[in-house]
Amino acid sequence: MRYLLCFVILSGTVIAADIMGSIKNMVTLSAASDVLVWLEVDNPGAVEPITAHMRQQEKEFHPRQLLVPVGSVVYFPNEDPFFHNIFSHNAIQKLELGQYKGQGEPVTFEKPGIYPIGCEIHPWMAAHILVVNSPFYTQSDATGKFNFSGVPEGKLKLHYWTADMRQTQVRDYEVKASRNVAFLTIEQKMLRRKKREETPVNRDIPASAYE
Ligand SMILES: [Cu+2]
Numbered sequence: 001m002r003y004l005l006c007f008v009i010l011s012g013t014v015i016a017a018d019i020m021g022s023i024k025n026m027v028t029l030s031a032a033s034d035v036l037v038w039l040e041v042d043n044p045g046a047v048e049p050i051t052a053h054m055r056q057q058e059k060e061f062h063p064r065q066l067l068v069p070v071g072s073v074v075y076f077p078n079e080d081p082f083f084h085n086i087f088s089h090n091a092i093q094k095l096e097l098g099q100y101k102g103q104g105e106p107v108t109f110e111k112p113g114i115y116p117i118g119c120e121i122h123p124w125m126a127a128h129i130l131v132v133n134s135p136f137y138t139q140s141d142a143t144g145k146f147n148f149s150g151v152p153e154g155k156l157k158l159h160y161w162t163a164d165m166r167q168t169q170v171r172d173y174e175v176k177a178s179r180n181v182a183f184l185t186i187e188q189k190m191l192r193r194k195k196r197e198e199t200p201v202n203r204d205i206p207a208s209a210y211e
Contacts, residue, residue, distance in 0.1 A: 016150040017175050021182035023144045023160065031144030032162070032186050036067045039136035039148060040157040040170075047135050051106075053077060054117065054127060056084045061117065061127035065163060070133045073106045076117075085120035088129075114161070114168075128163050151175050158182060165190050 019039075023032040049071035055062045057079045066074065078084050078101045086104075088095040092113040097104060099121075109115070109131040119125040140146045158173040169190060173182065 015153045015177050017153055017177055017180055019148040019151055019173075019175065019180040019182055021140075021146045021148075021184060023140050023146070023184040023186065025144075025186045027186065027188050027191070031140075031142070032184075033140055033142045033144055034065070035140040035144075035146075035160050035162050035184075035186070036065065036130050037138055037140065037146050037158070037160045037184075038067065038130075038132045038134050039151060039173075040134060040159060041136065041152060042154075042156070044134050047071065047133060049073065051075070054129070055079050056086070056119070056125070059084075059119075059122045059125060061125055064127045065130070065139075066128075067130045067132065067137050067139060068109060069135065069137065070110060070112055070131055071108065072131070073108050074129060075103060075106045077103050083121060084125070086117060087120055088115045088117050090115055126163075130161060132159075151180075153177055158184075160184055162186070164192055164194075166192050 021037065023035050024030070025032040047069040049069055051073045052066050052068050053075045054066055055077050059080065068074065076086050076097060081101070083099040083101060085099045086095065086097040090113070092111050092115065093109065095107055095115070109129065112131050112133045115129040115131065117127040117129060136148050136151060138146050138148065153175050155172065155174050158171045159168050161168045171184070
């Protein structure tokens with residue numbers, strides 16, 4: 001009886017599976033690299049925060065996008081010899097880091113969402129931080145491939161996003177115990193119409209005043 005019970009408990013555990021995916025840009029007909037991908041699962045459990053860095057160097061952000069789980073801490077070190085003034089104006093969590101050089105104060109991202117990041121002094125500087133309530137997040141590599149391991153079997157939602165998309169793309173997906181593959185595409189209708197003048201708002205501070 002004891003052996004039988006043990007068997008029942010074991011067979012009731014959720015089987016973890018892998019997903020092998022790839023993303024193709026149907027506009028350029030090429031592999032889509034650096035696409036942020038994450039899985040929305042029913043019970044994400046305790047999502048482990050990380051510490052990440054978005055540096056400012058030569059008046060650009062490095063990297064220009066970050067995907068982090070909720071509760072993560074992000075540093076915005078200024079590695080230039082002059083000031084930057086980092087901000088994010090959004091409906092979730094406003095950021096105003098002020099002017100500084102060096103490490104700067106870290107920011108904890110408590111709520112999921114997309115945070116556009118800009119610099120008040122250099123209006124062309126633009127980056128995004130995507131915060132997700134999921135332990136399953138990644139970005140596609142140079143060949144457009146991505147993969148997840150240890151994913152619970154069953155239904156979930158697969159999300160993917162790039163900065164030039166109008167909105168996050170969401171797909172229903174079912175994870176099976178066998179091999180799972182996911183082929184995703186980026187299509188013209190998903191992309192923003194490009195405007196040349198589209199830059200973050202510069203609050204009339206001449207860049208020359210800070211260099
Ligand atoms: Cu700047």
